[in-house]
Amino acid sequence: MPRPPSPSIPEKEFLYSSLKQSLRLDGRNPLEMRTPALTFGPELGWVECALGKTRVIAQVDAKMVKPPPERPLEGIISIHSELSPMASSEYDSGRPSDEEVTITRMLDKVLRRSDVVDKESLCVLAGQRVWHLRLTIHCLADAGNMLDCSCLAGIVALRHFRRPEVEVVGDEVTVHHPSERAPVPLSMHHTPYCLTFAYFPDATILPVLDPSHLEQTLSAGLLTIALNAQRELCVVQKAGGVPLAPDEILRIVGIAVDKAKELDKLVEQKLKEDWAGRTVEVR
Amino acid sequence: MSSRVEILNDGGYRSDGRRQYELRDISIDTSQQGSADGCCTLRHGLTEVLVTIFGPREAKMRSQTLHDRAVINVEVNVLPFSTGERRRRARADRRILELAATIKSTFEPVVQTALYPRSQVDIYVQVLQQDGGLLHACVNATTLALICAGIPMTDFVCAVSGGVHSTEPLLDLTMLEENDLPHMTVAVMPRTGKVTLVALETRLHVDRFAEIFKLAGEAGQALHKEMKRAVRNRTSRLVDAMETSMKQPVGGERDVVMEDRMDF
Numbered sequence: 301m302p303r304p305p306s307p308s309i310p311e312k313e314f315l316y317s318s319l320k321q322s323l324r325l326d327g328r329n330p331l332e333m334r335t336p337a338l339t340f341g342p343e344l345g346w347v348e349c350a351l352g353k354t355r356v357i358a359q360v361d362a363k364m365v366k367p368p369p370e371r372p373l374e375g376i377i378s379i380h381s382e383l384s385p386m387a388s389s390e391y392d393s394g395r396p397s398d399e400e401v402t403i404t405r406m407l408d409k410v411l412r413r414s415d416v417v418d419k420e421s422l423c424v425l426a427g428q429r430v431w432h433l434r435l436t437i438h439c440l441a442d443a444g445n446m447l448d449c450s451c452l453a454g455i456v457a458l459r460h461f462r463r464p465e466v467e468v469v470g471d472e473v474t475v476h477h478p479s480e481r482a483p484v485p486l487s488m489h490h491t492p493y494c495l496t497f498a499y500f501p502d503a504t505i506l507p508v509l510d511p512s513h514l515e516q517t518l519s520a521g522l523l524t525i526a527l528n529a530q531r532e533l534c535v536v537q538k539a540g541g542v543p544l545a546p547d548e549i550l551r552i553v554g555i556a557v558d559k560a561k562e563l564d565k566l567v568e569q570k571l572k573e574d575w576a577g578r579t580v581e582v583r
Numbered sequence: 584m585s586s587r588v589e590i591l592n593d594g595g596y597r598s599d600g601r602r603q604y605e606l607r608d609i610s611i612d613t614s615q616q617g618s619a620d621g622c623c624t625l626r627h628g629l630t631e632v633l634v635t636i637f638g639p640r641e642a643k644m645r646s647q648t649l650h651d652r653a654v655i656n657v658e659v660n661v662l663p664f665s666t667g668e669r670r671r672r673a674r675a676d677r678r679i680l681e682l683a684a685t686i687k688s689t690f691e692p693v694v695q696t697a698l699y700p701r702s703q704v705d706i707y708v709q710v711l712q713q714d715g716g717l718l719h720a721c722v723n724a725t726t727l728a729l730i731c732a733g734i735p736m737t738d739f740v741c742a743v744s745g746g747v748h749s750t751e752p753l754l755d756l757t758m759l760e761e762n763d764l765p766h767m768t769v770a771v772m773p774r775t776g777k778v779t780l781v782a783l784e785t786r787l788h789v790d791r792f793a794e795i796f797k798l799a800g801e802a803g804q805a806l807h808k809e810m811k812r813a814v815r816n817r818t819s820r821l822v823d824a825m826e827t828s829m830k831q832p833v834g835g836e837r838d839v840v841m842e843d844r845m846d847f
Contacts, residue, residue, distance in 0.1 A: 398684045405681045409784050533792050536767065536783035540688030543777035546800050550793050557789060
């Protein structure tokens with residue numbers, strides 16, 4: 301596979317010189333996100349999230365399985381994500397690239413390890429039956445900041461999903477079809493949002509939030525922060541890149557706190573709108 | 584579990600008898616290992632890692648070289664006996680790949696790669712024992728090994744882990760503490776006081792974060808002194824050895840020279 305073409309020198313200089321004047325090529329302010337466009341599918345737990353031209357589909361489905369003997373009281377959550385060459389010609393289908401590893405690990409940390417879904421609530425019958433949630437993330441197009449887009453899609457899909465109601469009488473488990481009883485939402489502890497800031501080699505250029513593809517390739521380091529609207533950090537990741545002063549990092553964390561609150565408001569509103577437009581039949 | 588281990592007791596001591604801000608014992612061994620250009624065995628308490636550096640040398644894969652700087656290649660190997668429960672980890676384990684990617688991107692801006700175009704620096708990390716603070720041990724050992732290999736760097740990279748127990752910040756966590764507490768790893772460059780690496784993976788309130796973050800920065804400076812002393816020791820021994828070998832007559836007995844070298 302040939303190496304993807306790197307940005308040309310004029311392109312690079314143009315981007316740097318415009319960023320120096322706090323101008324971005326798509327007309328945003330340095331600390332402005334592309335407004336996420338959330339589209340919900342006909343099924344519960346199917347979400348398409350778009351940040352500009354970056355598009356990701358997330359889908360949740362649940363099935364009942366026998367839990368592993370070491371954790372008989374907890375449900376299972378698994379995340380499947382793949383960066384195929386469909387998203388961008390830069391991704392190879394062979395061995396996972398560094399970027400792919402970062403994205404899958406971050407998804408795992410943000411959506412699974414930070415205890416988003418109450419796993420014990422997914423237990424139906426201790427040691428016998430638990431729900432296995434499967435979150436599949438399809439990256440459709442990469443126009444920069446794939447990570448935030450997939451995290452947002454994943455978390456919204458989990459919020460949107462409703463599992464069938466179950467009834468346990470003795471050892472007998474009855475799963476009610478959605479048409480019989482209204483499906484129940486997952487019990488969730490919190491809703492983390494992922495925000496990525498890009499830094500550039502020239503120290504006079506201010507960091508930008510939600511970098512586009514070109515900005516991301518020309519950046520000299522990314523700082524990714526995942527946090528919820530309750531001011532709790534879930535993941536902070538700055539793996540190398542340009543060294544930053546400690547105060548600068550704390551300042552960015554402060555900005556991220558405000559942005560997460562805005563994002564939370566938007567997501568809540570979209571979910572409410574979608575739910576209002578749905579008719580759930582209960583016979 | 585019949586008895587629960589107290590992470591921080593009323594007297595202000597931790598489960599292994601340390602105070603809140605006390606770091607574990609550090610031992611640094613930079614003696615030669617095989618044909619490696621630089622190596623370092625670093626121990627933070629019971630965590631032990633061995634880093635060997637090969638390079639800068641010609642890259643095995645010609646296609647992966649860059650025309651204007653050296654490529655850094657990191658491979659991490661976690662030995663099966665390094666944890667309490669013996670288990671073999673696949674090389675392609677995502678956690679290990681991520682660790683390798685983190686080390687690589689931490690050192691890329693610090694190592695002056697522009698001095699060695701079209702070459703490659705290989706960093707091999709062997710994790711011999713794990714007792715918490717794996718990432719920070721790997722980063723510190725890599726810094727020292729790179730220095731021993733004589734590869735020019737702009738600064739040291741000193742990493743420390745920190746956590747919070749209810750509201751009390753703790754430094755340099757052991758495995759036991761890491762399993763129960765929110766924790767993070769911070770790597771600082773002591774000369775400028777800037778931060779190159781921040782890794783937080785567990786839920787933590789923003790205000791607590793700021794607290795540990797600053798504390799870890801200070802601890803990094805303390806660690807720097809220790810690391811610098813190890814480098815100076817090694818260099819002075821090297822200089823001594825060179826001076827003794829200079830005194831030998833030109834056609835002198837080589838055995839003696841070799842013996843002198845064995846000292847360090």
